[in-house]
Amino acid sequence: ADEKILLKERIRTLLRERDAVLVAHYYVDGDLQDLAEETGGCVSDSLEMARFGRDHPAKTLVVAGVKFMGETAKILSPEKTILMPDLDATCSLDLGCDPAEFTAFCDQHPDRTVVVYANTSAAVKARADWMVTSSIGLDIVRHLHEQGKKILWAPDKHLGSYIQKQTGADMLLWQGSCLVHDEFKGVELDLLKAEHPDAKVLVHPESPANVVDHADVIGSTSQLIAAAVSLPAMKFIVATDNGILHKMRLAAPHKTFIEAPTAGNSATCKSCAHCPWMAMNGLRNLADVLENLSNEIHVDPAVGQQAKVSINRMLDFAA
Ligand code: 13P
Ligand code: SF4
Numbered sequence: 001a002d003e004k005i006l007l008k009e010r011i012r013t014l015l016r017e018r019d020a021v022l023v024a025h026y027y028v029d030g031d032l033q034d035l036a037e038e039t040g041g042c043v044s045d046s047l048e049m050a051r052f053g054r055d056h057p058a059k060t061l062v063v064a065g066v067k068f069m070g071e072t073a074k075i076l077s078p079e080k081t082i083l084m085p086d087l088d089a090t091c092s093l094d095l096g097c098d099p100a101e102f103t104a105f106c107d108q109h110p111d112r113t114v115v116v117y118a119n120t121s122a123a124v125k126a127r128a129d130w131m132v133t134s135s136i137g138l139d140i141v142r143h144l145h146e147q148g149k150k151i152l153w154a155p156d157k158h159l160g161s162y163i164q165k166q167t168g169a170d171m172l173l174w175q176g177s178c179l180v181h182d183e184f185k186g187v188e189l190d191l192l193k194a195e196h197p198d199a200k201v202l203v204h205p206e207s208p209a210n211v212v213d214h215a216d217v218i219g220s221t222s223q224l225i226a227a228a229v230s231l232p233a234m235k236f237i238v239a240t241d242n243g244i245l246h247k248m249r250l251a252a253p254h255k256t257f258i259e260a261p262t263a264g265n266s267a268t269c270k271s272c273a274h275c276p277w278m279a280m281n282g283l284r285n286l287a288d289v290l291e292n293l294s295n296e297i298h299v300d301p302a303v304g305q306q307a308k309v310s311i312n313r314m315l316d317f318a319a
Contacts, residue, residue, distance in 0.1 A: 007283040008035060014290035015039050020060035020083075022286075023049050025069060026221040027243035027278040032064045032286065043247065045222040046118045047133040050076060051315065062290065063297075064281045066091045070297040071122045075304040075311060082297040085285040089277040091119045096176040097155035099123035105152070105174065112152035112172060113144055116310070119178075120155060122299045125307035131314050134205055135220035138163050140317055145169035158182075162205045162212055178206040180275045184239045186210025188261035192237060199258065200233040204240035211239050211260070228252050242273045 022041035033043040042052040053073040060081040063070040066089045074082045116128040153160040155176030164171040202224045203215035217227040228248045239260035262272040289295045
């Protein structure tokens, strides 16, 4: 505990000395989330992380999350230094969408508007017409559908088919998935709901359809936290990375939050309910990168400039 206090103090000092701000995702360790908030940084979903990093005047952003979040920050602010606690923190959606294969797929379907999820590499974003996050994907696809556009969607098949069902849009789906959300189980969730008939079910749309079908609220991490606060229920079953429970419990301390059931438990399933890449962010490596100004994120400027077009379309739409 003493080491934790010392590390946090060191990080606060280094953030000031380096003119740096900490931007954290809701799935990272609770200590990092708290530090981000108390030092004037932000803890939020992918959309707000991107916007906050772009608009903040600090010269250096430290992104506690996964690679695509650091890359998005760099693409939006190429003049800033972007650091990450661990450069190996990636995402199964990003890994499952190879830029060369994706480009070939797009080339086979030139009649489709290419919409990609934020959880992709800079090169994939550069090939896209639009980038979206989970908080705004539905609205953007609805808008494109109303304009008569046919869509090529990548990489998350669950989020894609959820949006397809909601909007009725013509969507060709890449077959990627998030290894964390893929583990939530519909039948077991149904049984848990029967045990807790007074609970409301909060589901991230990266979850499989038979889990989404049981949801009272479907949304991005920020939207699920907002629902946990605003809904009158006292009990919630939560189907997303359990890192989110930290913020839910802080925001609604008198309410009860239960993790949705997964295929296994932590002994049998490494990625059940917690992302192994988000878990690579800690106090120690955060302090080290601030100390040494190491682990800088670089994006090829030409690729970045092209990717920025698809990201800015989303940010303009959201404005
Ligand atoms: P949001 O926070 O944008 O809902 O994204 C979830 C996610 O996949 C981050 O890994
Ligand atoms: Fe990727 Fe899933 Fe981890 Fe989010 S939780 S970073 S979508 S693997």
